[in-house]
Amino acid sequence: MLSAKARREEIYHLAVTTGLASVEELSARFEVTASTIRRDLALLNGQGRLARTYGGAMAMGAHPEASLRQRTGEAFEQKHAIARWAASVIRPGENILLDAGSTVGALAHELRNFDPLSVTTPGINTLQELADSEGIEVDCLGGRLRTLSQSFVGPLAEAALERMSFDRVFLGADAVTAEDGICEADHAQTRLKELMARRGSVVYLLADSAKLGLRPFHAWARLALPWTLVTDDGADPEQVQKFRDAGVEVQVAAVGGAASTTSAEAAS
Template structure:
C-alpha cells in the first residue's frame, strides 16, 4: 500500500479491525509499509481515543455490535452470492429433504429454490421462510427457537430439539468467515453449536461463502470445517486459501460469477 498520512492510516486500522476482527502489529506494518514502532504508536493513540482495544500483539474493534445486520449484508457481493446460490440449487434433486441456515447467501439459495419441485425444506432463517412461504411445490418446515435480530435466524434449545427429530439429504450453511486453520466463524457461540448439529443431521454438507469471507476472522466463535465438507465460493477466491482447505480434505467449488453466465 502506498504511503498515507497518519490520520488516514489510523482510520483504516479502525476499519480493518471492525471488518476483519483482530489486527496484529506485524500485519499492519506490512500492509502500510511502516515500522512496527509506528503501528504501536498508532494503536496507542487509537486506544487512548477510545476507538480500539489493545490486545497482545495487536488490537481489536470496540464496537458493541461489529456484526453487520442481515439487512446491511444483503447487498454485499450480490453477483457472487447469486452465482453460489445457482450452483447450490443445481445440486438439489426432486424428492430430497434440505436444511437451510440463516444468512444472506443461503437466502439467495432459497430464492433459487422457488422453482424446485417435490422438495422439503427446513430452515432456521427468516429470509428463507419469506422466500418460500408462497411456493406450493415446496414443503417448508420452520425449526423455530430464539430469534437473533442481527442474523434473522433462530438459535437455542428449541431449535436444537427440533433438529434432533429430523435428518436431511443436504444442509447449506452460511458463515461470517472461513479459516483453513480454525474453520467457520460466527458472531455467537449458539450459532457455531447449531451449525455443527445441523451438519451432523445431513448426508452432504455445504458451506456457502463468497470470496471476501475467506481468511476473515471477524469474531471469536468457531465451528469446525472438517474433511468431507464442501466449500462453495466464487471465482475470485484466494488460490492460497483454497489450496490450504483442499490440503485439509475440504472440497472446494468455484461458482462462475453471474456476469459471466
C-alpha cells in the same frame, strides 16, 4: 407523533438492530421531512452514537456483526453465483436444510419454483422466500430469535434438529478458515451449525471469496470431513489451496454464469 427525543432514540435503536438506515426510509417511517431526519442524524453523530454515511447512518460502538439487511447487499453477484451452483445439485424430492444468512437466502430464492422439495430452516428470510412456493414443504426450526441475523437459535432449535436428518445441508458463515472452520459472532450460532452439519448426508458451506481466511469474531465451528466449500471465482488461489490441503472439496462458481470448477479440475 413521537417527540424529537423519542424519534432520535428510535432511529438509534433501528441502526443498532437492523443495520444501515437511509434518510428516505427514516423520513417515511416517522412521517417527517428528510431535513428533519438529517438534523436528527447530525445530532446523534455529534453525540458519538451514530456514524454518518452517504445517505444515511449506522451505529457506532454497536455490535460489530453486520445485520442481515446489510449483508444482503454485499457481494451480491458472488452470492447469487454461489446460490445458482448450489441449486444445481439439488434433486426433486430431497429433504434439505437451509441455514440462515444472505447467501443461503439467495439459494432459497433460486429454489422458489422447485417441485417437490422439503426444506427446513431457522432463517426468517428463507421462510419469506419460500412462503408462496406450492411445491415446497417448509418447516421452521423455532427457538430464540437473533434480531441481527433474523434467525432462530438455542435449545429449542437444537432439540428439533435431533429428530431430523437431511439429504443435503447448506450452511452460511460470517467467515471461514481452513484451520478452524466456520467463524461467527455468536456461540449459539456456531453450536447450531455444528448440529446442522451432523444431520446431513452431504454438507456444503456457501461463502463468497471475501470471507475466506478471515477471523472477525471468536466463536468457531469445526466441520467434520467430508464437506464442500462453495465460493466464487474471485477467491485467492492460496486460500483455496489451504482448504484443499485440509481435505475440503472446493467448488468455484463463476460470477457471470459460466460453468463452475471442481477442486479436482482446478488442481489439474
